[in-house]
Amino acid sequence: MEDELIAKKDLLEITGISYGQLYRWKRKKLIPETWFIRKATFTGQETFFPKAKILKRVQSISELKDTLSLDELAERFSPQSVTKIVLSEVELLDRNIVSEMTLAIFKEFGSARHSFDFHDLLAMFLLDHLLKAGQMNRAEANDLLNVLKESSHKIYDKNSCLYFIRKMGVSIVFIAADDVTLYFDGGVKVIDRQLISASVEVLKACIEQSDQDENSKGDAQS
Amino acid sequence: MAEEKKNLSILGSGSASGGCYEDVKISGSGKIQGDLICNSVTINGSGLIGGDVKAADVVISGSAVIEKRFIAESITVNGSCKAKGDVSGERIQISGRAKVLGAIHSERCTVSGILSVDGDLEAEEFVAEGPVKIGGLCSAERIDMTLSGMASHIKEIGCGILTVRRRFVPALLEPLLTAFGRKKLIADTIEGDHIALEDTEAKVVRGNHVSIGAGCSIGRVYYKSEYKKDDKATVRSAVKE
Numbered sequence: 001m002e003d004e005l006i007a008k009k010d011l012l013e014i015t016g017i018s019y020g021q022l023y024r025w026k027r028k029k030l031i032p033e034t035w036f037i038r039k040a041t042f043t044g045q046e047t048f049f050p051k052a053k054i055l056k057r058v059q060s061i062s063e064l065k066d067t068l069s070l071d072e073l074a075e076r077f078s079p080q081s082v083t084k085i086v087l088s089e090v091e092l093l094d095r096n097i098v099s100e101m102t103l104a105i106f107k108e109f110g111s112a113r114h115s116f117d118f119h120d121l122l123a124m125f126l127l128d129h130l131l132k133a134g135q136m137n138r139a140e141a142n143d144l145l146n147v148l149k150e151s152s153h154k155i156y157d158k159n160s161c162l163y164f165i166r167k168m169g170v171s172i173v174f175i176a177a178d179d180v181t182l183y184f185d186g187g188v189k190v191i192d193r194q195l196i197s198a199s200v201e202v203l204k205a206c207i208e209q210s211d212q213d214e215n216s217k218g219d220a221q222s
Numbered sequence: 223m224a225e226e227k228k229n230l231s232i233l234g235s236g237s238a239s240g241g242c243y244e245d246v247k248i249s250g251s252g253k254i255q256g257d258l259i260c261n262s263v264t265i266n267g268s269g270l271i272g273g274d275v276k277a278a279d280v281v282i283s284g285s286a287v288i289e290k291r292f293i294a295e296s297i298t299v300n301g302s303c304k305a306k307g308d309v310s311g312e313r314i315q316i317s318g319r320a321k322v323l324g325a326i327h328s329e330r331c332t333v334s335g336i337l338s339v340d341g342d343l344e345a346e347e348f349v350a351e352g353p354v355k356i357g358g359l360c361s362a363e364r365i366d367m368t369l370s371g372m373a374s375h376i377k378e379i380g381c382g383i384l385t386v387r388r389r390f391v392p393a394l395l396e397p398l399l400t401a402f403g404r405k406k407l408i409a410d411t412i413e414g415d416h417i418a419l420e421d422t423e424a425k426v427v428r429g430n431h432v433s434i435g436a437g438c439s440i441g442r443v444y445y446k447s448e449y450k451k452d453d454k455a456t457v458r459s460a461v462k463e
Contacts, residue, residue, distance in 0.1 A: 008413075009428070009444070009463065018430060020382030020415040023361045027344045045411070 005037065006051040015058045028070045030061055085118045085207060092116065092124075097206055102128040105138060109145045123148040125203045126162065126194060135191050136164065136171075143173045151175055162194040227260070232269075240273055248284075257290075265301075274307070282318075291324075299335070308341070325358065336371070350374070353405075365414075369405040369421055376407065381414040388421045388437065406437070 006014075012022065025031050037048045064073055092098060098106075098121075106124050116124070123145055130136040130144065144164070161176045167188045176182065179195065227244040232252035240256030248254075248269040257273035263280045270287045280294045282303045290307045297311040301318045308324035314331040325341030333350040342358035348365045353372040361380045370389045386407050406421045417429040421437035431448040434440055438455040444463050451457055 013463075018382075018415045019380060019413045019428070020363065023380040023413075024363060024382070026380075027346075027361055 004051040005039075005048040006054065008047045008049070011049055011054060011058070015055070015062070017058060017062070024070070025061060028074050030070065030074055031057060085121065086115050087121060087207070088115045092121075095207075097121070097203075098124045098128040099132070102131055105131075105141050106145065109142055119148075121207075122196075122200060122203060125206075126199055129194070129199075130164065130192060133192070140164075140171045140173070143171065147173050147175055160196045162192075162196055162199075163190065164192040165190050230260075240271075246277075263294075280311075314345075331362075367407060369407060371405065373405060374407045376409045379409055379412045379414065383416045384412065384414045384418065386419045386422050 008022070011017075012019065022031075026033075026036070031054070035049050035054060037050070038045055039048055040046075061073060087095075087097070089103065092103065093100060102124055106120070106127065126148065127136075127141055127144055131141065136144065148162075161179050162173070163176065163182070164171065164173050165184065165188050166172070167185075171191075175196070184190065227242050229245045229247070230238055230243045231245075231247040232238060232250060234250040235252070236250070237253035237255065240254050240258045243258070243260040244262075246254075246258065246260050246263045248265045248267055250267045251269075252265075252267070253270045253272070255272045257276075258271055259276045261278050263275065263277050263282075265282045265284050265286045267284045268286070269282075269284065270289075272289050274291045275288050275293065277294045279296050280292075281298045281300070283300045285302045286304070288303070288305045288307070292305045292307065292309045292311075294311045296313045297309070297315070299316045299318050299320050303316075303318070303320045305320070305322045305324065308327070309322050310327040312329045314326070314328045316331075316333045316337050317335050319336045320333075320338070322337075322339045322341070326339055326343045326345070328343075328345040328348075330347045331343070331345040331349070333348075333352055333354055335352050336354075337350070337352070338355040340357040343356050343360045343362075345362045346364070348360065348362040350366070351368045352370060353374045354367075354376065355374065356376040359378040359380055360376045363382045365379065365381045365384045367374065367384075367386045368389050369386065388405065406423055407419075409422065409424045411426045411428070412419075412422075412424050413428045415430045417427060417431065418433045418435065419427070419438050419440075420435035423439045425441040426444070427434070427440050427442070428444040430446045432443055432445040433448075433450040434443065434452060434455045434457055436452045436454040438452070438457070440455070440457045441459075443449065443457055443460040445460065446463055449460055449462070451460070
């Protein structure tokens with residue numbers, strides 16, 4: 001379904017913001033470039049925005065701009081903000097992001113923590129996927145967590161790719177920092193190949209979805 | 223990092239590979255292959271940098287070509303500079319001539335020479351005293367333009383405060399200079415909170431406080447609170463929104 005659009009001048013009228021503010025927010029990347037949709041009208045070219053998204057964004061900027069600086073706001077709205085996500089053990093299981101089994105393995109591997117940042121979540125998410133698909137056993141899980149622990153902070157914004165291969169019963173887990181083609185000898189079996197960025201997206205969507213569910217549950221109760 | 227960075231200096235004609243340096247100086251004709259990361263770059267002769275440039279301070283007094291992105295805290299162009307990628311610099315000062323094929327992001331951009339940008343120009347403050355050509359959106363908190371030299375072309379302007387003025391010419395010389403044609407600003411759309419224009423041609427002007435000065439030729443004006451028009455300006459229609 002195509003989003004309903006709103007013209008720039010209507011947006012300014014409804015929200016009461018000025019041209020200067022709108023352009024300032026655009027410069028600070030508070031409003032993504034892709035939301036500026038140009039269309040020909042009888043008065044020449046005009047700019048339109050996806051109505052629901054922009055109204056929500058403008059409202060949240062207006063609410064927060066007195067307490068946060070524009071740069072802090074930009075950070076909050078940027079896709080990189082995943083790194084700020086921290087979930088507790090209970091939340092993790094309640095929201096069905098990973099299985100109990102995976103969590104147990106992860107805790108065995110790492111220290112006995114009760115809250116997990118996004119790196120941990122991503123590691124668990126990938127592990128969960130591989131375990132559920134029955135492609136990986138518990139010993140190999142350690143290899144996976146090792147490589148992710150070592151380098152996962154370097155690979156977020158890149159087009160990196162996780163490989164899990166096996167030859168003659170020996171398994172190897174590695175990460176290629178770019179989505180390149182790899183050629184193996186004939187005995188190697190590529191068991192799984194995961195684009196990290198895709199997994200990040202999925203996990204993020206998963207967390208956001210469960211956030212919303214939580215909120216709506218809360219609303220229903222109150 | 224414990225490793226001490228070396229200086230690179232090309233005197234005469236030579237070429238070097240890119241990499242990390244402290245200070246880079248080209249005084250003759252120099253070519254640097256690959257990316258360059260350093261503290262300062264000074265080009266007095268002619269320089270070609272085959273990759274990205276990342277530096278704190280860049281001064282170009284001769285001529286320079288940068289093949290990819292150009293990122294620096296302070297950029298001063300006294301000679302001529304062509305950047306084929308995006309340019310970002312906190313302070314950009316162009317007294318010579320600069321051509322950018324990408325976009326410019328800056329805090330404070332001052333042009334007293336000639337600037338041509340194919341993409342967008344974004345700055346908090348943009349002051350232009352020479353002719354500028356911007357192919358995309360020129361967006362800034364404050365834009366201050368003094369028209370001189372050739373005509374300026376900007377596709378779109380979006381800002382807080384925009385002031386476009388004609389350069390003051392002594393009355394005695396005026397007939398002589400007008401014979402060469404008026405210097406003007408040509409734009410498609412102009413949007414801002416406070417807009418004051420002189421010698422500007424635009425299809426659409428939208429703003430809160432709009433003042434159309436002498437020599438302007440505007441298609442449509444949409445204003446919210448205030449609208450002024452000089453007798454020597456032509457405006458096809460003005461609408462209060």
